[in-house]
Amino acid sequence: MVVEVEDLVVRYGRGRSAVTALDGLTLTAARGQVTAVLGPNGAGKTTMVETCEGYRRPSAGTVRVLGLDPIRDRRRLLPRLGVMPQSGGAWPGARAEELLRHVARLYAHPLDVDMLVERLDLASCRRTPYRRLSGGERQRLSLAMALVGRPELAFLDEPTAGLDPAARRATWELIEELRADGVSVILTTHLMDEVERLADQVYVVDHGVVIASGTPAELTTRGAANTLRFRGPAGLDLRSLVAALPEDCAVSEPSPGHYLIVGKIDPHLLATVTAWCAAHGVMPDALAVERHTLEDVFLELTGRELRR
Numbered sequence: 001m002v003v004e005v006e007d008l009v010v011r012y013g014r015g016r017s018a019v020t021a022l023d024g025l026t027l028t029a030a031r032g033q034v035t036a037v038l039g040p041n042g043a044g045k046t047t048m049v050e051t052c053e054g055y056r057r058p059s060a061g062t063v064r065v066l067g068l069d070p071i072r073d074r075r076r077l078l079p080r081l082g083v084m085p086q087s088g089g090a091w092p093g094a095r096a097e098e099l100l101r102h103v104a105r106l107y108a109h110p111l112d113v114d115m116l117v118e119r120l121d122l123a124s125c126r127r128t129p130y131r132r133l134s135g136g137e138r139q140r141l142s143l144a145m146a147l148v149g150r151p152e153l154a155f156l157d158e159p160t161a162g163l164d165p166a167a168r169r170a171t172w173e174l175i176e177e178l179r180a181d182g183v184s185v186i187l188t189t190h191l192m193d194e195v196e197r198l199a200d201q202v203y204v205v206d207h208g209v210v211i212a213s214g215t216p217a218e219l220t221t222r223g224a225a226n227t228l229r230f231r232g233p234a235g236l237d238l239r240s241l242v243a244a245l246p247e248d249c250a251v252s253e254p255s256p257g258h259y260l261i262v263g264k265i266d267p268h269l270l271a272t273v274t275a276w277c278a279a280h281g282v283m284p285d286a287l288a289v290e291r292h293t294l295e296d297v298f299l300e301l302t303g304r305e306l307r308r
């Protein structure tokens with residue numbers, strides 16, 4: 001495990017005005033994987049990442065990063081980490097390329113700066129002072145600065161927030177390459193498609209605790225079962241269809257001629273349904289499988305939307 005967080009509590013302030021940002025958070029991240037921490041605004045994602053980076057002291061609980069204590073072993077840890085903070089962290093007057101080259105010089109075996117500039121589409125703003133960069137350019141430069149040192153473990157705090165679709169795709173591709181190179185990535189996000197595309201393991205966090213975890217596929221198929229819909233003649237004999245399906249499937253006709261099957265929808269089940277239709281002379285129109293998204297899962301767990 002590259003990150004082990006156990007019963008982590010982090011409070012800001014004291015007394016009555018204290019805010020408990022993390023309230024007993026437990027998670028682990030495996031080497032060479034992309035681990036996503038997903039949650040709405042204020043869930044505690046940034047606090048968790050900053051505590052792993054050694055910027056925040058736990059009020060209780062333990063944190064180990066690459067087997068080390070982020071505060072006590074900070075000097076040994078920092079050269080092995082890549083950190084992309086949510087905002088800022090650069091000198092306003094320094095030019096984009098200058099900043100990146102400066103950071104690259106702090107590491108023993110940096111990546112090729114020109115390659116990163118090219119990959120993250122920063123060529124047109126090489127000479128632009130940081131304070132004049134657009135939000136998206138800052139974001140991409142910040143990612144380049146996190147990766148240039150060839151980190152073993154990269155913490156990326158909402159790496160694609162505010163990026164246009166092309167920049168988002170370029171960022172995703174870069175993260176996939178990092179994983180292919182054996183880099184471990186901890187990613188915070190509130191974007192479903194990002195998690196579904198990139199994450200090996202997801203922790204859904206709300207109010208400072210983990211409320212669900214698993215692979216994206218596990219999270220979207222468990223509990224909240226998937227749905228198969230089709231249209232056909234009204235009043236089909238559903239008892240015979242139910243008999244043909246696995247026990248945990250529910251079949252209904254919510255309105256005449258509209259059929260709904262709720263359960264684990266896999267290719268086998270699809271074949272059973274179409275075979276049943278064929279045997280009964282039914283043409284299933286508008287046959288559609290609806291997969292639950294992580295958004296649905298979050299809504300079911302908390303009763304709230306993930307995006308606010």
Ligand SMILES: Nc1ncnc2c1ncn2[C@@H]1O[C@H](COP(=O)(O)OP(=O)(O)OP(=O)(O)O)[C@@H](O)[C@H]1O
Pocket residue numbers: 012013019020021039040041042043044045046047048086190
């Ligand atoms: N320095 C601080 N002082 C006081 N409260 C803070 C501080 N930083 C964060 N908080 C509070 O702690 C809670 C968790 O914030 P945090 O930034 O970790 O959440 P987040 O999940 O990263 O949110 P976002 O998606 O908006 O970045 C919030 O209620 C926030 O207001």
